[in-house]
Amino acid sequence: MTQRAYLQEIRDAKRIVIKVGTSTLSHKNGHLNLHRIDLLVRQISDLANKGKEILLVTSGAVGAGLSKMKRTERPQSIPEKQAFAAIGQGILLHIYEKMFSEYNQTVAQVLLTKENSIDYRQYMNTRNALLTLLSLGVIPIINENDVVAIDELKIGDNDTLSAIVSVIVDADLLILLSDIDGLYDKNPHQHADANLIPYIEEITPQIEEMGGGAGTKMGTGGMLTKLKAAKIAISSGVNMIIANGEKQDVLMHIAMGQDIGTIFKARKTHLARRKSWLAFGKQTSGSIIVDSGCADALKNSGASILAAGIVSCLGDFVAGDTVRVLAPNGEEIARGAVNYDSATIQIIKGHQTSEFPQLFSGKIYEEVIHRNNMVLIS
Numbered sequence: 582m583t584q585r586a587y588l589q590e591i592r593d594a595k596r597i598v599i600k601v602g603t604s605t606l607s608h609k610n611g612h613l614n615l616h617r618i619d620l621l622v623r624q625i626s627d628l629a630n631k632g633k634e635i636l637l638v639t640s641g642a643v644g645a646g647l648s649k650m651k652r653t654e655r656p657q658s659i660p661e662k663q664a665f666a667a668i669g670q671g672i673l674l675h676i677y678e679k680m681f682s683e684y685n686q687t688v689a690q691v692l693l694t695k696e697n698s699i700d701y702r703q704y705m706n707t708r709n710a711l712l713t714l715l716s717l718g719v720i721p722i723i724n725e726n727d728v729v730a731i732d733e734l735k736i737g738d739n740d741t742l743s744a745i746v747s748v749i750v751d752a753d754l755l756i757l758l759s760d761i762d763g764l765y766d767k768n769p770h771q772h773a774d775a776n777l778i779p780y781i782e783e784i785t786p787q788i789e790e791m792g793g794g795a796g797t798k799m800g801t802g803g804m805l806t807k808l809k810a811a812k813i814a815i816s817s818g819v820n821m822i823i824a825n826g827e828k829q830d831v832l833m834h835i836a837m838g839q840d841i842g843t844i845f846k847a848r849k850t851h852l853a854r855r856k857s858w859l860a861f862g863k864q865t866s867g868s869i870i871v872d873s874g875c876a877d878a879l880k881n882s883g884a885s886i887l888a889a890g891i892v893s894c895l896g897d898f899v900a901g902d903t904v905r906v907l908a909p910n911g912e913e914i915a916r917g918a919v920n921y922d923s924a925t926i927q928i929i930k931g932h933q934t935s936e937f938p939q940l941f942s943g944k945i946y947e948e949v950i951h952r953n954n955m956v957l958i959s
């Protein structure tokens with residue numbers, strides 16, 4: 582793909598995850614930079630007005646806690662960090678809520694944990710909740726819920742969190758805003774001759790070396806965690822950009838398809854459409870065979886799969902597993918996560934949803950596989 586076509590793809594991105602780092606949100610003394618936050622909120626609101634779906638992953642809770650407690654040094658011990666994050670999270674959200682509502686946008690606080698991305702059922706639940714917020718026109722404001730978690734149970738940094746979020750929601754683009762223009766061939770704060778790398782197609786060990794260690798006094802990740810995020814994003818088919826959150830109108834310029842920062846090109850995944858490795862890279866546990874009417878509806882209009890269209894079910898699986906969806910001739914046409922286990926599907930196949938209460942007891946879902954949780958293989 583040419584660079585021009587690539588920038589066009591970025592310009593056309595509809596679902597965008599934006600991560601704002603501590604260094605962008607805070608002054609050097611650790612207190613929140615309200616002017617900067619307001620400029621970001623304004624740009625994000627404008628993108629939402631343009632019809633983009635935005636999810637904001639924000640750091641800054643510790644900074645807000647420090648301001649409130651009139652402290653200037655970043656806490657070092659884990660309990661102290663957690664305490665300041667707990668103090669600051671509510672304050673931070675309140676600031677966002679106030680600023681976004683001035684631009685007529687509604688926000689929702691979403692605090693995620695590592696389990697939300699690893700455990701499959703929680704993963705699907707998170708995905709459904711986030712997609713529902715987007716369909717309501719709400720901007721989810723996301724942070725890690727790490728107030729009481731221990732290190733091993735944490736995602737650990739918001740660069741990685743934002744990459745995971747973009748995979749969970751099948752984003753078209755992930756934007757990491759930092760205090761620097763992008764990835765340089767060496768740390769520009771230490772080397773005056775450092776050069777910006779505008780495009781990266783593959784993260785080689787050489788590129789990882791350029792990332793160095795943790796960055797500023799206030800930031801926690803440095804370029805290393807941004808490269809880790811890039812690996813997750815691009816291998817899942819999500820384009821990623823690192824850009825400078827201090828630059829005026831940076832988000833608007835990205836959305837116009839201007840060549841800014843460092844762009845990481847998404848890899849085309851093995852399936853025809855872009856899809857998430859967390860959900861669909863999993864091994865399939867069984868298959869369901871649908872009738873030709875259902876197969877056509879799937880292929881032509883991306884419908885959900887209802888029990889009425891299912892002819893048979895092979896294998897032993899539980900609700901939440903990924904299964905193959907086969908046409909009557911055995912061709913695999915889709916993959917998706919089932920709402921019912923195989924035993925229940927054996928009972929309900931060929932039936933209308935209205936008949937379900939007579940067939941089994943338990944939670945009733947309209948769809949056996951919801952289209953949001955299914956990918957077509959063409």
Ligand code: ADP
Pocket residue numbers: 601602603604605758759760761763764765766767768769770791792793794795796797799800801802803804
């Ligand atoms: P944030 O809080 O925005 O996530 P960080 O402070 O964690 O930002 O990371 C950005 C910092 O990473 C830069 O300010 C810079 O000091 C450091 N850095 C290290 N190596 C590089 C590099 N090769 N290119 C760009 N920045 C680098």
